[in-house]
Amino acid sequence: MNKKNSGGLIADDLAKAEMVRLLSIVGRERSVDAFEAIFRFYAPRIRSFMAAKTKDRQAAEELMQETMTAVWNKAGQFDPARGNVSAWIYTIARNVRIDAYRRKRPEFDFNDPAFVADDVAPADQEFQQLQEAQLLRGAMATLPEEQLDVLRRAFFDDASHSTIARDLGVPLGTVKSRIRLAFEKLRSTLEGRL
Amino acid sequence: MSVKHHISDAFLIDYASGSLSEGWSLAVASHLALCPDCRRRLSAMEGAAGALLDKASESGDEDVAWARFKTRAIDIKAEEIRPSAITPKSMAVLPEPLRSYLGGDLADLKWRALGRGAYQILIDTKDTETQVRLLRIPAGKPVPEHTHEGRELTLVLAGSFHDGDELFARGDIEEADGELLHTPTATDGEDCICLAVTEAPLKFSSWIVRLMQPILKI
Numbered sequence: 161m162n163k164k165n166s167g168g169l170i171a172d173d174l175a176k177a178e179m180v181r182l183l184s185i186v187g188r189e190r191s192v193d194a195f196e197a198i199f200r201f202y203a204p205r206i207r208s209f210m211a212a213k214t215k216d217r218q219a220a221e222e223l224m225q226e227t228m229t230a231v232w233n234k235a236g237q238f239d240p241a242r243g244n245v246s247a248w249i250y251t252i253a254r255n256v257r258i259d260a261y262r263r264k265r266p267e268f269d270f271n272d273p274a275f276v277a278d279d280v281a282p283a284d285q286e287f288q289q290l291q292e293a294q295l296l297r298g299a300m301a302t303l304p305e306e307q308l309d310v311l312r313r314a315f316f317d318d319a320s321h322s323t324i325a326r327d328l329g330v331p332l333g334t335v336k337s338r339i340r341l342a343f344e345k346l347r348s349t350l351e352g353r354l
Numbered sequence: 355m356s357v358k359h360h361i362s363d364a365f366l367i368d369y370a371s372g373s374l375s376e377g378w379s380l381a382v383a384s385h386l387a388l389c390p391d392c393r394r395r396l397s398a399m400e401g402a403a404g405a406l407l408d409k410a411s412e413s414g415d416e417d418v419a420w421a422r423f424k425t426r427a428i429d430i431k432a433e434e435i436r437p438s439a440i441t442p443k444s445m446a447v448l449p450e451p452l453r454s455y456l457g458g459d460l461a462d463l464k465w466r467a468l469g470r471g472a473y474q475i476l477i478d479t480k481d482t483e484t485q486v487r488l489l490r491i492p493a494g495k496p497v498p499e500h501t502h503e504g505r506e507l508t509l510v511l512a513g514s515f516h517d518g519d520e521l522f523a524r525g526d527i528e529e530a531d532g533e534l535l536h537t538p539t540a541t542d543g544e545d546c547i548c549l550a551v552t553e554a555p556l557k558f559s560s561w562i563v564r565l566m567q568p569i570l571k572i
């Protein structure tokens with residue numbers, strides 16, 4: 161980890177741990193005050209996420225409200241051992257957007273008897289998730305701009321890798337290799353954590 | 355027995371972002387159900403998306419937005435965690451979400467003969483981009499002729515097949531494109547059941563174009 165970044169990372173990590181705490185209070189007690197802090201942090205971010213595809217402020221505002229309603233309703237289902245708050249809220253916003261465009265995205269089911277569970281069970285998963293989120297942010301900061309750009313287009317603009325290649329006017333293989341290089345870097349950072 | 359052949363980053367990022375159409379997503383999600391490694395890769399992608407979300411910001415009037423939220427949403431009661439729709443049996447061969455698409459597990463399926471001992475079931479999706487089918491290939495026999503242009507995903511659910519030197523067993527997924535000439539063959543001893551997703555054949559309404567199709571090879 162880069163020394164000169166450590167101050168910023170520590171502040172971010174405190175904010176991350178705080179979000180986990182607030183979300184679990186909302187899940188347990190339906191605390192409006194705790195939710196307000198989550199809302200004020202994520203509302204502008206989700207608005208931006210929605211605006212990337214719709215290009216329409218009013219529609220983006222509606223989809224943001226819908227996403228935050230889903231976050232409020234599902235707060236009790238958030239499992240800090242399975243992921244960090246921002247990643248979880250991203251998946252909720254993504255699903256709201258998929259529904260808005262009347263698409264379907266089939267998903268696996270953890271309770272399915274045919275589901276093959278992960279046999280790697282770390283001791284303190286919640287701590288590990290926070291640590292992974294920190295490592296991921298650090299590693300993202302080191303990605304070349306052309307790789308970050310592809311990730312932004314994929315996750316924000318909702319563009320498939322073939323659409324990205326067409327929009328950038330580069331061969332499909334170039335986009336595939338940028339995606340592969342970006343995630344190889346992120347994964348190797350995560351795997352080297354202990 | 356762990357999965358050896360995984361889904362590529364290019365397919366997985368499209369699934370993570372939600373841009374992948376339903377037919378391809380069905381194969382990817384069913385592979386994920388059988389492959390903890392790829393679920394970890396998916397989590398890392400969603401984590402990266404979360405990190406990008408943290409950095410985004412589109413200012414609006416947060417006081418107004420919050421006031422609207424409070425009046426509209428706060429009375430809505432929390433969503434109950436429902437047990438999955440289909441009562442889990444103690445055993446299942448086909449994973450979700452595939453099992454629900456087929457309406458049952460292997461023993462409940464109604465196969466249609468394809469000839470030469472092979473069977474198939476066409477799976478209906480809302481997506482016009484892909485053709486999705488479950489295939490049953492008799493032990494030791496090649497996968498029946500299935501010309502495809504463009505991409506193909508094949509997920510093994512029972513038995514196994516080999517393609518060249520590579521062996522594909524339960525949970526393994528093979529990605530192929532139109533340029534690759536391949537002849538997957540079911541391994542001796544057990545029928546191979548796999549989910550195959552291909553790009554939907556182009557349909558032309560004009561009978562002239564249809565007549566020309568074999569000549570033009572489109």
